[in-house]
Amino acid sequence: MSPAWLKTFYDRWNAARGEQLTPGKIAFRYDWNQLLDEASLLRVEDRRAAERNLLKLCQTTSASPARLQNQAHKYRRYIIEKIILPVASEPWLMETFGHIPAVQLQAEALQIVEAFKGCPHPLYPELWTSWCLQIEAAFQQGRNLHPLFWKRPSEVRELLQLTHAFTSKTWQDGTRIREASMALVQDSKALEDRLTLLESCLSSLFERPSTLESFGIVLSESEVKFVGDLTLHYADGSSRLIHKLKGITTVSLSPDLEEAVRASTSATRLLTVENSKTTLPALAAKNTDGSTLLAACSFPSKALVRLLQLLPPDLPVHHFGDTDPTGFLILSKLRQQTAQSVRPFLMQRQASGPPVPLSERDLALLPGLLADPLLADVRDELQRISDTRDKSGFEQEGLGRPDLDGWPFYRSAEGC
Structure with a gap:
């Protein structure tokens, strides 16, 4: 010793x-x-x-x-x-001390990436190969491509295997996470244990924030982030003020939203926001009069859907999302699952900079979106994307930071 x-x-x-x-x-x-x-x-x-x-x-x-x-x-x-x-x-x-030299770890990680690069992908072959090439280039330079670290070759193998398997299936809406986990790896808790890592891999692969919920998977513990005045009311006549501050808070489906019979708010509208990491905090800081209840919606979770069911039916609902095919898919799912007339907010493509070609997933989604009766009001936007094969300026961040205090937050949206 x-x-x-x-x-x-x-x-x-x-x-x-x-x-x-x-x-x-x-x-x-x-x-x-x-x-x-x-x-x-x-x-x-x-x-x-x-x-x-x-x-x-x-x-x-x-x-x-x-x-x-x-x-x-x-x-x-x-x-x-x-x-x-x-x-x-x-x-x-x-x-x-049993130390494995870094150059050996790098070589092992590169061999793993090379092997997965040669694995045919049934749904996104070009996207998969391109992602593996990005990982390979980063590892060769001694860099990581989050959440993949070349110093952890075993984890690289596990995550590439899981990502390949998960994205090779077309998941039915409403598939529970443990059912999906059993279908993939015969371990009911595997996806829950690796949820953050897998979603990071999906975001890296598709080059946009991606969640399991956006693929139709229902999580065991659903919650929603929101900003604004919200009170939940219960069958016994009691009520609970959930939040009245300007910061972001979280409310869970179980038991909070499931046990409530209705929700009230002093806000005059609800705005769901796709990007919860940058856009939602920026809007929260500008929601000075509290007239807007803000809620995160990278995909309509069960908690968000339940919240909309509890709020007054005459409360106007708007959705602020990206203007790529996935962004419009979220709008469609939100309308479908809430059965409400959700209005698109600033979802006109801001063409700027060099063209951004559509990914294989974008191309796979477009025909269904163009035929979707729930998206009739935004079909012109979708047709423009389809005709040009360009989604440049699709991200919410492209609008810059909000420049108005309170609704509608952006001068370009005045009149909405």
């Missing part, structure tokens, strides 16, 4: 150099007394024992060469100031 001080020394070397792809060019040095302190060797006898161990490792014997070096005080030669790991001894230190 290696002494505690050597393990601490390895940890410091690993933090400084262990994950570098290029070999070290100069010896690694560390303050000896600081190392002993960090190894919790505080007693005199423990420090002296550590010094004896170090000096042995600094000696060349018939069995092995010197592994370490030390730097003594300039005048008091019996005092050790520095411990030194020569470049030639780095392989010995790595072997001692």
Whole structure:
């Protein structure tokens, strides 16, 4: 068993150099007394024992060469100031602690990506190959492509396998997450355990925020983020003020929304917002008069649908989404699941910059969207996207930050 001080020394070397792809060019040095302190060797006898161990490792014997070096005080030669790991001894230190060289991890991760790049994708072959090429290029440069890290090849394999399997199926709306998990990996909780990682992979693959709900999967615990005045009322006559501040809060489907019989708000309209990470907080900061109840909707969750069912039926509902095919799919699903006349808000394409070609998923969605009777009022926008094969300027962030205090938040939307 290696002494505690050597393990601490390895940890410091690993933090400084262990994950570098290029070999070290100069010896690694560390303050000896600081190392002993960090190894919790505080007693005199423990420090002296550590010094004896170090000096042995600094000696060349018939069995092995010197592994370490030390730097003594300039005048008091019996005092050790520095411990030194020569470049030639780095392989010995790595072997001692089972360290896998970074270049080996990188090579393994690249082999995994190469293998998955050659896996045919039944629905999005070009998109899948393009994504794998992006991952490969990042790994070759020693970079990561979130949430994939080349230093974790086993996790790279698992996530690529899961992403490929999940996107190779057309999921029926309402499929429960545990049913989907069993269908994919014969483990009912696998998708829940990897939910954040899988959704990050989907967002990276499709180059837009993507959730399992956007593929028709129903999560076990549904919730909705919102901003504004909201009170829930219950069958026993009690009521509960959920929120009246300007920040974002979350309400769960169970038990809060499921047990409520109605909801009330002082707001005069509801605006659902697709992008909950940037656009929703920006609108919340500008909702100074509280006249708008804001709710996140990257896809209509069961919690959001229940909230709309509880709110007064005459409360106007607007949806602010991206203007690519997926953005209009969200609008359609929102109308379908709530049976309400949800009005599109600022969902006219802002053509700007170079053209952005449609992805395979966009092209797969367009025919159904063009034929969707729930999207008759935005069919011209969809037809324009279909004709030009261009979705440039589709993201909400392209409008910039809100420039009005309160509704309609953007000068370009005045009159909505």
